[in-house]
Amino acid sequence: MRTVVVVFPGSNCDRDVAVALARCTGRAPGLVWHGATNLPACDLVVLPGGFSYGDYLRAGAIAAHSPIMRSVHEAAERGTAVLGICNGFQILTETGLLPGALVRNAGLRFVCRPVDLRVDGHTPFLAAFTPGERVRFPVAHMEGNYQADRETVARLEGDGRVALRYVDEAGRATEAANPNGSAAGIAAITNTSRRIFGLMPHPERVIGAELGGSDGYRFFTALADALA
Amino acid sequence: MSAAVTTADDAIRLGLSGDEYRQILGHLGRSPNPTELGVFSAMWNEHCSYKSSRRWLRTLPSSGVHVVHGPGENAGVIDVGDGWAVAFKMESHNHPSFIEPYQGAATGVGGILRDVFTMGARPVAILNSLRFGAPEHPKTRHLVGGVVGGIGGYGNCMGIPTVGGECTFDAGYNGNILVNAMAVGLVRQDRIFLANAGRPGNPVLYVGARTGRDGIHGASMASAGFSDGAESRRPTVQIGDPFMEKLLLEACLELMATGAVIGIQDMGAAGLTSSSVEMAARAEAGIHLHLERVPVRDAAMSPLELMLSESQERMLMTLRPGAEADAAAVFRKWGLEAVVIGQVTDTGRLELVMRGTSVADLPIGPLAEGLIYERPVADPPPPPPVAVPDRDTGIDSLLALIGSPNLSSRTWIWEQYDHGVMGDTVTPPGSDAAVVRIHGTDRALALTADCTPRYCEANPRLGAVQAVAESFRNLTAAGARPLAVTDCLNFGSPEDPAVMGTFKAAVQGLGEACRALNMPVVSGNVSFYNETDGCPIPPTPQVGAVGLVDQVAHRGRISPSPGTAALLIGDTEGHLSCSLYARELHGLTGGAPPPVDLDAELRHGEWIRAQIAGGLADACHDVSDGGLAVALAEMCMASGVGASVEPPDPTMSPACFYFAEDQARYLLAVQPDQVDGVLRTASAAGIPARMLGRFGGTKLRLEPLGSVTVDTLRRRHAGWFPSYMDGTTKETG
Numbered sequence: 001m002r003t004v005v006v007v008f009p010g011s012n013c014d015r016d017v018a019v020a021l022a023r024c025t026g027r028a029p030g031l032v033w034h035g036a037t038n039l040p041a042c043d044l045v046v047l048p049g050g051f052s053y054g055d056y057l058r059a060g061a062i063a064a065h066s067p068i069m070r071s072v073h074e075a076a077e078r079g080t081a082v083l084g085i086c087n088g089f090q091i092l093t094e095t096g097l098l099p100g101a102l103v104r105n106a107g108l109r110f111v112c113r114p115v116d117l118r119v120d121g122h123t124p125f126l127a128a129f130t131p132g133e134r135v136r137f138p139v140a141h142m143e144g145n146y147q148a149d150r151e152t153v154a155r156l157e158g159d160g161r162v163a164l165r166y167v168d169e170a171g172r173a174t175e176a177a178n179p180n181g182s183a184a185g186i187a188a189i190t191n192t193s194r195r196i197f198g199l200m201p202h203p204e205r206v207i208g209a210e211l212g213g214s215d216g217y218r219f220f221t222a223l224a225d226a227l228a
Numbered sequence: 229m230s231a232a233v234t235t236a237d238d239a240i241r242l243g244l245s246g247d248e249y250r251q252i253l254g255h256l257g258r259s260p261n262p263t264e265l266g267v268f269s270a271m272w273n274e275h276c277s278y279k280s281s282r283r284w285l286r287t288l289p290s291s292g293v294h295v296v297h298g299p300g301e302n303a304g305v306i307d308v309g310d311g312w313a314v315a316f317k318m319e320s321h322n323h324p325s326f327i328e329p330y331q332g333a334a335t336g337v338g339g340i341l342r343d344v345f346t347m348g349a350r351p352v353a354i355l356n357s358l359r360f361g362a363p364e365h366p367k368t369r370h371l372v373g374g375v376v377g378g379i380g381g382y383g384n385c386m387g388i389p390t391v392g393g394e395c396t397f398d399a400g401y402n403g404n405i406l407v408n409a410m411a412v413g414l415v416r417q418d419r420i421f422l423a424n425a426g427r428p429g430n431p432v433l434y435v436g437a438r439t440g441r442d443g444i445h446g447a448s449m450a451s452a453g454f455s456d457g458a459e460s461r462r463p464t465v466q467i468g469d470p471f472m473e474k475l476l477l478e479a480c481l482e483l484m485a486t487g488a489v490i491g492i493q494d495m496g497a498a499g500l501t502s503s504s505v506e507m508a509a510r511a512e513a514g515i516h517l518h519l520e521r522v523p524v525r526d527a528a529m530s531p532l533e534l535m536l537s538e539s540q541e542r543m544l545m546t547l548r549p550g551a552e553a554d555a556a557a558v559f560r561k562w563g564l565e566a567v568v569i570g571q572v573t574d575t576g577r578l579e580l581v582m583r584g585t586s587v588a589d590l591p592i593g594p595l596a597e598g599l600i601y602e603r604p605v606a607d608p609p610p611p612p613p614v615a616v617p618d619r620d621t622g623i624d625s626l627l628a629l630i631g632s633p634n635l636s637s638r639t640w641i642w643e644q645y646d647h648g649v650m651g652d653t654v655t656p657p658g659s660d661a662a663v664v665r666i667h668g669t670d671r672a673l674a675l676t677a678d679c680t681p682r683y684c685e686a687n688p689r690l691g692a693v694q695a696v697a698e699s700f701r702n703l704t705a706a707g708a709r710p711l712a713v714t715d716c717l718n719f720g721s722p723e724d725p726a727v728m729g730t731f732k733a734a735v736q737g738l739g740e741a742c743r744a745l746n747m748p749v750v751s752g753n754v755s756f757y758n759e760t761d762g763c764p765i766p767p768t769p770q771v772g773a774v775g776l777v778d779q780v781a782h783r784g785r786i787s788p789s790p791g792t793a794a795l796l797i798g799d800t801e802g803h804l805s806c807s808l809y810a811r812e813l814h815g816l817t818g819g820a821p822p823p824v825d826l827d828a829e830l831r832h833g834e835w836i837r838a839q840i841a842g843g844l845a846d847a848c849h850d851v852s853d854g855g856l857a858v859a860l861a862e863m864c865m866a867s868g869v870g871a872s873v874e875p876p877d878p879t880m881s882p883a884c885f886y887f888a889e890d891q892a893r894y895l896l897a898v899q900p901d902q903v904d905g906v907l908r909t910a911s912a913a914g915i916p917a918r919m920l921g922r923f924g925g926t927k928l929r930l931e932p933l934g935s936v937t938v939d940t941l942r943r944r945h946a947g948w949f950p951s952y953m954d955g956t957t958k959e960t961g
Binding site for chain 2: 056
């Protein structure tokens with residue numbers, strides 16, 4: 001699988017996801033600077049976590065207008081898979097490739113902790129997992145509270161596009177298990193073609209037992225197989 | 229040159245003494261103009277010149293086989309093998325954090341990160357040590373929220389994990405909190421950069437944020453005590469921009485890799501003044517600056533304001549002549565301003581020119597060398613003895629301790645810090661030491677920050693010894709070889725002989741322990757004048773320490789497996805005075821802290837490391853605050869596994885056995901079939917080791933105190949901090 005990681009000024013999980021992709025897919029990704037206007041041919045574009053442009057204005061708002069994003073849009077229209085992690089998810093909603101918005105956490109504080117997630121939707125991005133399975137990734141964000149108008153949330157639910165949901169140990173989407181106040185416990189969504197995927201948790205941080213888990217390793221290896 | 233003259237009164241208004249003014253006249257052979265006097269006041273204040281502390285700091289051990297660069301650079305550097313080196317340092321940002329907690333703490337983190345990446349090192353971890361006033365003090369909750377938010381806000385945006393530290397509460401910090409931040413970076417040994425301007429003719433480049441009026445006289449603020457009007461000094465607190473610093477970090481490391489950079493120093497305390505003077509001094513050169521070229525936010529700034537501004541996220545570097553265009557291209561890519569503002573000279577003088585007019589011409593030597601004072605010292609009196617009741621203790625004593633402000637869970641804090649970014653944090657906050665892998669290798673750094681202020685208050689020398697010993701044990705419990713320390717010495721006014729006596733004693737204790745445990749002091753910071761209305765803080769010689777784990781897979785862990793045996797390593801004398809038990813349960817402060825046997829620390833530590841490296845330690849934990857009972861409870865809470873323990877010595881009172889804070893002790897979890905072998909090697913090595921009981925089940929049972937479920941322990945431990953911060957409790961234990 002050929003992958004490209006877009007680097008914005010202020011991205012800070014670009015190296016982490018590049019390491020994860022190299023380890024899980026056997027091939028190091030290309031890194032593309034935000035100012036570039038041409039995206040190299042690839043099977044997957046990753047928008048990494050971080051604080052692109054310092055999260056000035058709103059998280060992801062300025063990055064959504066950087067030169068490279070025009071190429072990302074065009075690639076997405078051609079069917080190239082797009083993955084936005086954390087700040088990357090925020091950029092995808094700001095640029096309109098995914099619906100809704102990620103606003104400040106309900107607790108008004110940054111939250112960094114491992115969270116349990118239930119696999120709900122089906123998309124190549126969840127090829128590793130079976131529906132209803134519980135996986136564990138860490139979250140680390142200040143603005144991860146997914147919100148959209150009622151019709152949008154209903155449509156996402158009806159279409160099976162809510163991909164991951166914050167749940168407790170019994171797999172229930174409770175308020176206590178929700179780290180940021182997201183509507184319906186939404187942690188990840190996809191677009192209608194299922195090929196654009198945004199999630200707040202960080203699968204790239206759990207790619208081996210020494211880092212506290214391997215669910216991220218499963219996520220990326222199965223994704224590579226699914227997109228190859 | 230401005231011909232305006234100054235007087236001794238002008239000098240005194242800037243915080244200098246009349247005698248210091250006379251020394252300036254002697255160096256210049258004339259009266260300094262106001263700009264020159266301002267430059268002297270910035271370089272000769274306590275914060276920049278270490279004039280009261282240097283005489284004692286020189287006594288600290290700073291060399292060793294691992295030391296690459298000791299004190300005197302932006303950060304200390306030690307060799308960790310395979311061509312890698314670690315640059316690290318701890319620094320205070322106490323006064324700004326008290327006045328404006330979010331920005332004060334944030335810029336403290338920003339400053340210490342710059343100290344590390346100016347060495348060419350990529351920062352890989354941040355730690356911090358926070359000392360707040362009593363929880364019931366009206367300012368405390370606001371300060372905790374702001375400081376933690378500021379540390380997280382800066383480090384999270386930079387993408388550098390905050391992996392450890394300490395946070396305690398004591399009324400002695402009501403009017404003067406402590407915010408000490410430590411940064412740790414990795415650098416290839418052949419790529420280390422120093423704050424040395426290099427040869428005459430090298431261009432001097434200004435990089436980063438524009439200069440504004442913020443933070444002017446910040447270093448002077450740090451060189452005087454507080455009075456009740458501290459809020460009026462808010463304008464002297466700098467404002468941080470972590471996004472700018474992230475760009476500066478990436479741009480500087482990218483330019484350093486090209487060979488264009490000769491020397492580099494961040495513009496921290498006293499801004500352009502200290503960075504230019506110190507870089508020139510290290511090169512035994514001069515420096516000539518055209519101040520009108522400095523990028524500014526306000527064109528009306530005076531030369532002195534330009535020289536003293538502490539605007540954040542700025543760097544001064546000298547380049548290889550001819551490399552200006554390369555540098556400009558790198559900084560343009562990152563969207564940063566970079567301007568050549570002068571050059572290195574052979575005059576040995578600081579020459580400042582504003583639009584063609586000379587505004588200052590001063591000798592670098594006296595500016596940089598500063599002053600050395602032999603302050604009067606009154607040796608601290610021994611603490612009065614305290615008799616701690618050791619009867620009527622039950623399991624409730626343990627619950628009260630782990631639910632108290634000073635021992636309750638710090639999860640509320642850690643969750644606001646991104647501790648997983650960079651993908652190398654293998655032991656996150658909550659164990660003895662954080663463990664961060666050296667990227668791309670199987671080796672790791674163990675990191676810890678330690679000090680027990682109640683010990684230091686009772687006996688500053690012993691308290692400092694204990695701080696080093698505890699850091700040694702924390703690194704050891706993680707399976708790491710302790711290598712070196714950085715210190716951050718927080719004290720009241722050096723002009724008070726009693727305070728100076730505690731400082732001298734603490735430095736002696738640090739030196740004694742660091743020599744005995746082979747942990748040289750490679751960097752550090754002194755913060756004096758931590759007092760409000762003449763009332764000093766408890767002496768707080770904070771230690772930050774770095775160790776090396778040879779195999780990540782063989783690191784020490786705090787969580788025992790069910791069925792393992794619980795072994796206590798080290799002697800228990802039952803020392804209760806100065807303990808948390810005495811303080812939290814009986815309201816007794818003072819009394820002698822537990823003695824520290826440094827020889828025992830060294831031997832026990834070596835033996836523990838051998839057990840961990842040999843795969844014999846299922847889990848390991850240092851025994852410190854709250855004694856054995858608390859250490860056992862911490863292991864149970866970390867793993868969710870209970871334990872059942874009986875005192876091996878029935879003649880000792882349960883309070884002494886379970887809550888005494890005797891030093892040089894560890895708890896070790898060992899698989900049942902390996903217990904005999906482990907005890908035999910301990911006996912052969914002369915290491916006191918006793919079987920206490922077993923880990924397993926869902927309860928912690930401490931005979932004869934009683935038992936409690938691990939769930940209850942966890943609830944009591946987790947409860948205090950969030951409810952305190954939500955304002956739903958005012959209880960203090």
